[in-house]
Amino acid sequence: MASSSSSEGEGRRAWVPLASRPEFAGVTPLPQDDGPSPVVAIAYRDDFRETMDYFRSLYSSRELSPRSLLLTSLAISVNPANYTVWHFRRQVLEALGADWTEELEFTEGVAKRNAKNYQLWHHRRWVAEKLGPDAASRELEFTRKIFCLDAKNYHAWSHRQWVLQALGGWEDELDYCAQLLEEDVFNNSAWNQRYFVITKSPSLGGLNAMRDSEVDYAIEAIHANPENESPWRYLRGLYNDENEAWLNDSRVHSACLRVLKAKRNFKFALSTLLDLLGLGFKPNQEIKDAITSLRTSDLGEAGSDSDLANSICSILGLEDPMRANYWTWRKQQASSSS
Amino acid sequence: MGELAGDKHVKYILSVEKKKDSFESVVMEHLRLNGAYWGLTTLDLLGKLDTVDSNEVVSWILQCQHESDIRALQNEDGSFSGDIWGEVDTRFSYCAICCLAILKRLDSINVEKAVRYIVSCKTLDGGFGCTPGAESHAGQIFCCVGALAITGSLHHIDKDLLGWWLCERQVKSGGLNGRPEKLADVCYSWWVLSSLIMIDRVHWIDKEKLIKFILDCQDTENGGISDRPDDAVDIFHTYFGVAGLSLLEYPGLKATDPAYALPVDVVNRIFFGRCST
Numbered sequence: 159m160a161s162s163s164s165s166e167g168e169g170r171r172a173w174v175p176l177a178s179r180p181e182f183a184g185v186t187p188l189p190q191d192d193g194p195s196p197v198v199a200i201a202y203r204d205d206f207r208e209t210m211d212y213f214r215s216l217y218s219s220r221e222l223s224p225r226s227l228l229l230t231s232l233a234i235s236v237n238p239a240n241y242t243v244w245h246f247r248r249q250v251l252e253a254l255g256a257d258w259t260e261e262l263e264f265t266e267g268v269a270k271r272n273a274k275n276y277q278l279w280h281h282r283r284w285v286a287e288k289l290g291p292d293a294a295s296r297e298l299e300f301t302r303k304i305f306c307l308d309a310k311n312y313h314a315w316s317h318r319q320w321v322l323q324a325l326g327g328w329e330d331e332l333d334y335c336a337q338l339l340e341e342d343v344f345n346n347s348a349w350n351q352r353y354f355v356i357t358k359s360p361s362l363g364g365l366n367a368m369r370d371s372e373v374d375y376a377i378e379a380i381h382a383n384p385e386n387e388s389p390w391r392y393l394r395g396l397y398n399d400e401n402e403a404w405l406n407d408s409r410v411h412s413a414c415l416r417v418l419k420a421k422r423n424f425k426f427a428l429s430t431l432l433d434l435l436g437l438g439f440k441p442n443q444e445i446k447d448a449i450t451s452l453r454t455s456d457l458g459e460a461g462s463d464s465d466l467a468n469s470i471c472s473i474l475g476l477e478d479p480m481r482a483n484y485w486t487w488r489k490q491q492a493s494s495s496s
Numbered sequence: 497m498g499e500l501a502g503d504k505h506v507k508y509i510l511s512v513e514k515k516k517d518s519f520e521s522v523v524m525e526h527l528r529l530n531g532a533y534w535g536l537t538t539l540d541l542l543g544k545l546d547t548v549d550s551n552e553v554v555s556w557i558l559q560c561q562h563e564s565d566i567r568a569l570q571n572e573d574g575s576f577s578g579d580i581w582g583e584v585d586t587r588f589s590y591c592a593i594c595c596l597a598i599l600k601r602l603d604s605i606n607v608e609k610a611v612r613y614i615v616s617c618k619t620l621d622g623g624f625g626c627t628p629g630a631e632s633h634a635g636q637i638f639c640c641v642g643a644l645a646i647t648g649s650l651h652h653i654d655k656d657l658l659g660w661w662l663c664e665r666q667v668k669s670g671g672l673n674g675r676p677e678k679l680a681d682v683c684y685s686w687w688v689l690s691s692l693i694m695i696d697r698v699h700w701i702d703k704e705k706l707i708k709f710i711l712d713c714q715d716t717e718n719g720g721i722s723d724r725p726d727d728a729v730d731i732f733h734t735y736f737g738v739a740g741l742s743l744l745e746y747p748g749l750k751a752t753d754p755a756y757a758l759p760v761d762v763v764n765r766i767f768f769g770r771c772s773t
Contacts, residue, residue: 193555280583310678312626312633319629346676350631353620358629387664387676395620480670481663484700 173205176212176232181225187211188218206236217246222253231264238268244277248284261285262296273304279313283320294325302334309338310347319354328359343379349388353395369396377413385423390430401437410434411445418448425478428452428470432488435467436495449473467492498711500746501719505734506544508719509535534735540759541742541750566592567604574609585626586617590639594756597646598766611649614640622657634665634674638687645694645755659697662688670705671724681723682713682733685740690754693743703744710737 176182189211202210213233216226230247233240251261265282268275282300286293298321304314322328332355338348356368373396379389397404404410411434417427431445441449449466452473471489475482532553539545569577569592576588589610596602616628617640623632624640637658644650665672665688671680672688685706692698712725713733720729721737742752751760 276583310675312631316626316630319627323629344677346678347631350619354629391621391676398620480666480702480705481700482702484660484663487700 175205176208181228182212185212185215188214190214209233209236213243213246217242222250224254226250227254234268238272238275239277241277244281248281258285258288262293262300266300269300269304273308273311274313276313279317283317286321286325291325294321294327297321297325298327305338309342309345312347315347315351318351322354323358328355328361331355331359332362339379343383344386344388346388349392353392365396365398372396373407373409377409380413380426381416383423384417384420384427385425387426390426394430394433405434405437405439411439411441415445415448418445418452421452424452425474428474428477432467432470432474432492435470436492441466465492498708498714498716500711500738500741500748501714501716502542502544502748504716504719505714505721505738506539506542506547506719508715508729509539509731509734510547531731534731537758538731538735538738540762541738541752543748543750566595570605570610574606574611574613576610586614586624586636586643587626587639589614590643593643593646598756602647607647611644611647611652614643614649615652618652621661622654623661631675632661634662634672634684634687634691637662638691641691641694642755642757650695653695655695655697659692659695659700662692662697663700666701666706669709670702670707671709672701672706679724680709682710682721682740683723683736685710686736686743686757689740689743690757693754698743707741707744707746710740713737 176185176187187208190207209229209232213229216223216229227247227250230243230250233243234247237243262282262285265278265285268278272278282297286297298318301314301318301321304311308314322331332352335348335352335355338345339352342348352372356362356372357365362368373393376389376393376396379386380393383389393410394404397407411431414427414431418424428449431439431441431449435441446466449469453469454473454476457472457476468489471485471492474488475485478485536545536548536553539547566576569588571577571584575584575586576592577584578588578591592605593602593607593610596605614624617624617626617630617636619625619630619632621632623634623637625631625633626636630636641650641653641658644652664676665674665684667673667680669680671682672684673680674684674687689698689701689706692701709725710721713721713723713727714737715722715729718729720731721734722729723733738749739752739757742749743754745751752758753760753763756763
């Protein structure tokens with residue numbers, strides 16, 4: 159496996175054996191008990207082995223002291239995913255009466271090395287809970303920093319949603335989603351967050367109140383990049399459980415028509431029209447013509463597909479051959495319902 | 497198209513002597529039981545489980561056993577925590593339900609509440625996230641669909657809608673991603689594929705192209721499979737690549753159960769074989 163040389167190098171240069179450190183005097187290291195026949199045995203590095211031997215010792219004697227806190231920091235730096243260490247750290251913090259702000263800084267250090275560590279995020283949430291609503295803005299700022307490096311970090315989004323619901327801070331969230339989408343309109347996490355905000359934010363009035371402006375927002379994104387899966391799904395989601403309204407909003411099928419006329423990246427426009435047809439949509443001649451004009455010569459005459467839905471499925475089968483079986487199935491569905 | 501370098505992968509898995517200097521070996525330290533599962537299941541799928549000493553493995557695993565009660569980890573709303581320390585995620589719903597089903601003790605939790613919680617994590621595109629409101633993610637989808645499959649609750653899923661979302665994960669290279677506009681990764685050959693199979697929609701992807709993608713992720717010299725072509729290999733992706741090929745009925749591999757992520761003959765033995773203590 160590839161090794162991460164820079165982080166290893168730093169750790170080793172600074173390493174002073176725990177046996178030589180006065181703060182750990184009197185601690186008897188406890189070696190790992192792998193049983194008589196270890197399986198998947200790992201050849202540990204010396205600093206790792208020593209750190210964990212000392213951790214085991216303090217953990218088994220339940221010593222909740224400042225040096226235990228230090229040891230958990232060391233153990234976390236050699237293996238940030240060891241959840242036993244994190245759990246023990248929380249016990250120590252509670253026993254000592256922690257400085258929660260300092261603890262947040264500690265987690266930020268861990269996040270710098272790996273922002274996708276589950277234990278880190280769980281610990282962060284635990285600390286934020288201790289601080290309560292006052293922590294909201296700092297937590298939102300923390301996740302914002304993570305998103306600057308990786309705008310789709312799933313853990314960070316999960317944390318941010320928890321913060322909003324448990325601690326508050328909704329006021330600027332819609333603007334933040336807009337900002338992220340300006341930076342990358344293909345960011346599906348940001349689209350998901352936008353939906354989360356318009357449906358759950360106490361300061362916005364809910365989905366019904368927001369639907370109209372959001373339809374315009376989604377359609378604008380669609381026209382900028384019709385091949386972008388997210389705004390199409392978002393648009394559909396705005397009309398979740400509202401098929402009549404979905405059918406009757408002329409902006410939707412007009413948007414599809416405009417994409418079809420451009421004759422490129424029309425897959426989602428066609429599949430949206432297909433969905434609408436399935437719900438009883440009656441397209442005008444302009445839409446019918448736009449669809450027909452997308453038929454390539456190998457598809458034969460327009461009359462060879464029994465109706466418009468069939469025609470769409472034929473076109474999509476060629477346009478999106480990887481999912482040919484899916485479009486064939488859609489064609490069968492369309493035929494059986496007509 | 498290339499071929500599955502089965503013998504090389506067996507050699508790779510068995511060569512578990514990690515280098516002392518390897519960062520990854522240390523990070524994997526807490527994942528040794530996981531590593532054992534990924535390695536052993538891959539060997540079994542390749543028909544080479546006899547290359548390990550099963551007595552040694554069993555006694556080591558029993559050493560790792562710890563007194564804890566899955567039932568106690570179910571919360572009021574039906575969700576599950578990962579451990580007594582409280583992190584909630586639909587991954588744990590799957591783990592709890594899968595383990596209890598294998599132990600034939602599903603009756604010891606509130607299955608209805610568990611199902612209701614999972615259903616509350618359904619997203620507007622038909623998929624599932626880690627918690628209600630979270631983004632659809634193929635890994636979480638596998639956990640939720642698997643849990644619903646095991647508890648006989650697949651009727652809660654809009655299979656057509658989810659099936660489409662899942663088959664849209666296949667990108668130009670033939671590989672699968674886990675969310676829109678993300679990179680393809682071999683492990684999604686498992687999360688997406690098993691989900692599609694559980695909802696009877698696997699024919700909606702291009703199987704040949706996916707097989708080619710997985711085979712391109714092999715290290716045909718030293719064995720092992722990586723997340724995408726030319727990256728470093730690891731046991732995790734080796735397992736999911738081979739399991740994915742098994743789901744795609746690649747010749748020479750044992751069949752895999754999509755819900756339990758175990759060889760079908762193992763699942764059959766658990767549920768239909770003789771009772772063992």
